[in-house]
Amino acid sequence: MSITDIDQDVAYYVPINIGGQIFNVLLDTGSSNLWVPNENCTSDSCQNHNRFDSNKSSTFKSEGNQWSILYGSGSASGVTGIDDIQIGTFTANKQIFGLADVVSNDFTPLPSDGIIGMAFDNLNTMDSGAPTLISTLINQKTIKSLFSFHFQHSDNPNDQGTLTLGGVDASKFVGEISYNPVISEIGFWLIIMSGALVNKIPTLSVLRPAIIDTGTTLLIIPTKDAELLHKQIPGSVYDNQDNVYLIPCNTTAAVSLVFGGVGYKIPPKDLIFAPISDTQCVSAIIPGDILPPLPIWLCGQTFLKNVYSVFDVGNKQVGFAQNK
Incomplete structure (x- = not known):
């Protein structure tokens, strides 16, 4: 649908x-x-x-x-x-x-x-x-015991997002779906992220628990991880008052998240959340400690609108594929 x-x-x-x-x-x-x-x-x-x-x-x-x-x-x-x-x-x-x-x-x-x-x-x-x-x-x-999403970008009127109940929409992705097991019984779609890259350079190479959340707009990550990532984005500045990072509105940086050995790219335009001036914009990667001391990443639409996502209830796993 x-x-x-x-x-x-x-x-x-x-x-x-x-x-x-x-x-x-x-x-x-x-x-x-x-x-x-x-x-x-x-x-x-x-x-x-x-x-x-x-x-x-x-x-x-x-x-x-x-x-x-x-x-x-x-x-x-x-x-x-x-x-x-x-x-x-x-x-x-x-x-x-x-x-x-x-x-x-x-x-x-x-x-x-x-x-x-x-x-x-x-x-x-x-x-x-x-x-x-x-x-x-x-x-x-x-x-069948799964459902899947393709989320459209608002700036692309020719694309249409879909929710598929009981299967996948093969017209919306390319290649294979790579699956990641749910690692907890607490009720969230919680999987392991194995790293993050900025401009193809490994920036975070440690395992992180990640909640895959279609109802969250941004990418909310532990404070220390946010600092590490933004250090690799040229021109980024931390705004202590609002607890956000400001990045150049014309940034060319791309961030990739790695799940199951596969990197999924967030393009530069999706690192921009909101402009505050002609040149500075609020980063869509927000520092936030969700369930301290656990270093949980909350992966919202900043990430999810750039992948095809499959939520396999029966096998308790989350799959990603590259969007077409």
């Missing part, structure tokens, strides 16, 4: 149908909750989004269990419900999902209504690990 780009590759979403009502949900492999605004939600961020009206669904059943979730940016809470949910041409029957009664203002400007979490079940804060929508489709033998 086609996916839609938010702003300048901030995030991506798809439509789903819950009990005959359409919602746009942000694609997030960094969480496992599926939620949409509830009809009675009074938060400002609910007022400009579609809200679920249980009275309009003949298949809805109230479960009524409390849930809440805190994201890197934003939060939501409410009660659980059960309904048939259609995504693409597939339907997950009697799917547990969240009716959000409170949604933080972080979501107000987004065109998406809610979030579809696509990590593992045990990360789901609803009912202490309720099956995700993906798990339900797999358990009902509706799809």
Whole structure:
């Protein structure tokens, strides 16, 4: 199915149908909750989004269990419900999902209504690990146990991103898919990154745990690693006040991440996050210690929109291939 780009590759979403009502949900492999605004939600961020009206669904059943979730940016809470949910041409029957009664203002400007979490079940804060929508489709033998993405760049109107449920879209990548095992049972798509290069020069040659997160915009990496990488980007300067690096807007530096012995390139244009002047731009590689003392990398769209990514639920592995 086609996916839609938010702003300048901030995030991506798809439509789903819950009990005959359409919602746009942000694609997030960094969480496992599926939620949409509830009809009675009074938060400002609910007022400009579609809200679920249980009275309009003949298949809805109230479960009524409390849930809440805190994201890197934003939060939501409410009660659980059960309904048939259609995504693409597939339907997950009697799917547990969240009716959000409170949604933080972080979501107000987004065109998406809610979030579809696509990590593992045990990360789901609803009912202490309720099956995700993906798990339900797999358990009902509706799809094979994997899903995959090609994310488009907003500056390329001729490209169309795709989410493929139960398989891969061979028209979107070249060569072989190289797989990396998930190394933890905590619920994230956590794999090992074996190094990073700047302009093909090895800059970081030690193993790092990496969370592959479609719901994160940037590449958030340990403070010391960010310093090492930016030292190799000519003209980079650390902004202590905002805890970001500034790099030349016309940088020619390219960063490559190595997984399973294969390097995947982030081109210079995708190292630019936002301009602050005619010559200086905020780097899309942000220092941040996610789960100290673990030196975890959070690999968001800065990286993911430059590869074809496969999330193999059945074999617990993540695959990458080169985009066409």
